[in-house]
Amino acid sequence: MKPNQPIQRDSVYAQPLNKVSDFAFDAKVAAVFPDMISRSIPGYATIVDTIGRLANRFVQPHTVVYDLGCSLGAASLSIKQHCQAEGVEILAVDNSPAMVERCQGYVEAYRGNIPVHVSCADIAELTMQPCSMVVLNFTLQFVAPELRQAIIDKIYAALLPGGVLVLSEKVTHEDPVADALLIDLYHEFKRNNGYSDLEISQKRAALENVMRLNTPEQHIARLQQAGFSSVQEWFRCFNFTSWIAIKNTPEATE
Ligand code: GEK
Numbered sequence: 001m002k003p004n005q006p007i008q009r010d011s012v013y014a015q016p017l018n019k020v021s022d023f024a025f026d027a028k029v030a031a032v033f034p035d036m037i038s039r040s041i042p043g044y045a046t047i048v049d050t051i052g053r054l055a056n057r058f059v060q061p062h063t064v065v066y067d068l069g070c071s072l073g074a075a076s077l078s079i080k081q082h083c084q085a086e087g088v089e090i091l092a093v094d095n096s097p098a099m100v101e102r103c104q105g106y107v108e109a110y111r112g113n114i115p116v117h118v119s120c121a122d123i124a125e126l127t128m129q130p131c132s133m134v135v136l137n138f139t140l141q142f143v144a145p146e147l148r149q150a151i152i153d154k155i156y157a158a159l160l161p162g163g164v165l166v167l168s169e170k171v172t173h174e175d176p177v178a179d180a181l182l183i184d185l186y187h188e189f190k191r192n193n194g195y196s197d198l199e200i201s202q203k204r205a206a207l208e209n210v211m212r213l214n215t216p217e218q219h220i221a222r223l224q225q226a227g228f229s230s231v232q233e234w235f236r237c238f239n240f241t242s243w244i245a246i247k248n249t250p251e252a253t254e
Pocket of ligand 1: 025037048068069070071072073074075093094095096099121122123124136137138139142143
């Protein structure tokens with residue numbers, strides 16, 4: 001991977017396909033990923049930048065930070081750029097070998113005081129160390145719904161008091177009128193970013209079995225069930241949202 005090569009344009013779904021297979025984070029997707037994600041998630045650059053700024057507020061010296069479902073390491077690199085705490089290490093995890101290989105190249109290209117260790121693993125099976133920040137930036141939506149509570153519980157247990165989880169997700173809504181409006185606005189956003197109607201509909205079909213969305217209420221209930229007492233939505237654009245969930249210090253809960 002040569003991070004200083006021009007970013008390739010995403011044309012994965014540009015041609016008509018006889019059969020649209022399930023979406024996979026394979027080599028073809030990894031090669032165009034920076035272009036794909038920035039044209040597909042409203043506010044992606046703001047979210048990634050803010051994750052770094054949140055790290056600077058919440059990461060505790062001499063602790064570990066997890067970037068779960070790191071893809072090419074955008075959140076890890078933002079944390080590396082912004083966080084000034086001493087003795088911090090970032091553990092970036094993804095279960096796609098193609099992503100992990102490219103992520104390693106990106107991480108090596110950026111200097112800085114915070115080491116980033118990239119590994120290929122399923123976050124559902126990961127044993128977590130005590131940590132002060134965990135990032136799930138558009139990852140949980142790709143995990144089987146029945147495994148999601150256990151992952152959030154595991155993150156809560158691993159977080160130190162005062163630690164933080166940033167959870168970003170595409171969401172769905174019970175209210176069909178609101179849901180249809182937000183989806184429509186989102187498709188307009190994609191068209192404005194140069195995706196054709198064919199690309200939008202083929203990608204949608206590819207994601208149907210792979211990305212299973214929850215409502216905001218389901219996400220919040222899951223975070224509260226795990227024990228997070230402070231849950232705040234800090235970003236919202238159409239059907240894309242991000243929460244910050246804080247594990248309170250014992251004094252704060254007294
Ligand atoms: C970013 N966070 O740029 N275990 C580990 N990784 C997984 C799993 C799993 N069970 N399931 C999916 N992934 C990134 C963007 S992309 C979001 C995250 C998107 C990985 C998957 O391989 C992919 O790299 C990532 O989660 C989701 O800030 O493409 O919409």
